[in-house]
Amino acid sequence: MPFFSKEKKQTPNSNTPEQVFLGKDFEDRFNWLKQSFQQCSDITIYELTANRTRCGIVYLQNMVDDALFDEQVLAYITNEDFASSHQEFIHKLLELKLVSSMSSIVLTDMQKAVELVLDGNILIFFEGDPRMLAFPLQKFEKRAISEPANENVIRGPREAFVEDIHTNITMIRRRIKTPALKMDQQLLGKFTKTKVVIGYLEGICKPEIVEEVKQRIGRIQMDGVLGSSYIEENIDDFPLSPFPQSQKTERPDVVAAALLEGRAVILVDGTPIPLIVPVTFSMFLQSPEDYYQRYVFASFVRWLRTGFLILSLLFPSFYIALTTFHPVMIPSDLLLSVAAARDLVPFPALIEALIMELTFEALREAGLRIPKAIGQAISILGALVIGQAAVQAGIISAPMVIIVSLTGIASFIVPYFDLGFSIRVLRFPIMILSGSFGIFGLMIGCLLTYIHLVHLRSFGMPYMAPIAPLRVNDLKDSILRVPWWLMKRRPSFVGTKDSQRSNVKYRFEEEDED
Known part of the structure; x- marks a missing residue:
């Protein structure tokens, strides 16, 4: 027997609170609700008598349609001709649901009733019956549907999701x-x-x-x-x-x-x-506009994004490795220009690149936080002024400013911000490896990144599919986009039950059959 043993206790799910039932007593329920909403000034709780029956009404101010409630609910229950007895009144309210055009909820759990009130429902409970009635009459301000802020297209829909x-x-x-x-x-x-x-x-x-x-x-x-x-x-x-x-x-x-x-x-x-x-990784290099343009243009742009993604990740590291460890790989004329530009710079290429990259990231972040009216102008002017001043002061060389600028522009070509941010973060360790071991360090960084990507899974699915593992059929909509009449099957790596997407035949295929 172990020296110390303890039974595992089942922890209740915090998302499902305990139920509360108080029966048919009107005063108990009324007081329980008042206690639950104590010091909640935006909650309205009041009592009225309709058809000789005490009714309690609870709702959240500014989240319900008071006018609709008065017209379709109160107008019925306060009508003396609505019911002739207490039993008929309860029956009409609960069994006939009062208004056929309005969906209502019948419940007995007080905790559930509180949740419905906070969700914008109007709660009614009655004397002598444990059942309560909740009417979904939510009414609150919400943002109108507008154009996407970060995924704009030239051709295609212009709708974006809202908060509701x-x-x-x-x-x-x-x-x-x-x-x-x-x-x-x-x-x-x-x-x-x-x-x-x-x-x-x-x-x-x-x-x-x-x-x-x-x-x-x-x-x-x-x-x-x-x-x-x-x-x-x-x-x-x-x-x-x-x-x-x-x-x-x-x-x-x-x-x-x-x-x-x-x-x-x-x-x-x-x-x-x-x-x-x-x-998959290839999904983050695809833009919604790829499916609204001709397949030739979409495929060209996808190849362009892939090339600039690699450029954004490796260009500074490649420059650092060449200038620090392998200058013989640079053409003579270009080497002389680079050497002349770096003659007065007191820092090695790695420190120079880190200073510029960190400054560029700081300017990019500042441009997001500054008010929109001046944010873009400040970020552009800041980059120009700081870059020019750093070159004239001999702190940074002109080739490094060009390389960091091209890298920054390349990172904006990635359609999705999350992948672009990942590349920006990985750029720094690869630069350190290149500054420490040259081209060998650069290859180590690339190899480790690729091994990590191949090892990744998204809900059990290979992250680098359809490249690793190779799925030839899925390559039709990855780094290139073939015409719609050739994409007849859904991606196989998802493992869909129905793989057939379309059965469209191009006219050349029909002529061959004839």
Whole structure:
């Protein structure tokens, strides 16, 4: 027998509070609700008598439609001809639900009643009956649908998600009109009770993926969930990796396309940025506009993004390795120009690059925090003035300013901010390796990065698919985009139940058959 043993206790889920039942006593329920909402000045609790029956009404001010409640609810129950007895009054209210055009909820749990009131429902309870009635009459200010701020396109829809989850679900439903589109809702957060909806296409999305998403979200126990990033950090396969393992977007058409490919989407109330899982590395090099342009242009731009992504990651490190350890690899004329430019610089190339990169990142961050009216001008002028002054003072060489500027521009070509930020972070350790070991250190950095990428998984799916492991059919929509009439199957690595995407035949194929 071990010296110390302790039984594991089952910890209750903080997202599901205990139920409270107080029966049919009116005073007990009225006082319990007043005690629960004590010192809540925005909660209205009052009592009225309708058809010789005591009724209690509870609602949250500024979150309900008072006019609609007066017209469709109070006008009925205060009408003397509505019922002739107490029993008939209760029957009409609860069994007939009072108003056929309005969905209502019948409940007996007091804790659930509190949650519904805080969600914008109007609660009515009666003397002599334990059942209560909640009317969803939410009315509050919300942001109108506008254009995407970070995923603009020349051709394509101009709608973006908003903070209201019901509006976001509606925008997805408008694009995918089938009952196979499932929306499974959960509540997260001990105090926030945030609505989280898992969307997927039944028959297309693999059931194992849906079940895994539900299990990972169900394990989250937090005091509050205020955005999708709270969930993202709790469901990643490799939370310490710098690379994103779920795709963030603000466009409904991107979410609809992901659902049609067999992926799942996680929508969070209060944030306009849902999560798409599982993902691959190539998805972060694809822009929504690729599917609204001709395939030749889209493929060219994807190759361009891939090239500049590599340039953004390795260009400063390559320059440091050449100038520090391998100057014989530089052409003679170029070497003389670089040597003349660095003649008065007191720092080695590595320190010079670190100073410029850190300054560039500081200017980029300052441009985001400064008010928009002057932010862009300050960041551009700051970069020009500081760069020119540093070159004239002999602190930084002119070639280093050019290299850091090109690297910064290349990092902006990446369509998704998360991947661009990961590349910016990885640039620093690779620069240190190049400054310490030259080209050998650069190759070590590239090899370690690639090994890490191959090892990554997103909900069990290979992160580098369809390159590693190789899926020839999936290459049609990865680093290039073939015409729609050639993309007849969904990505195989997702493991969809229905792999057939289309059966479109191009006219050349029809002529061959004839």
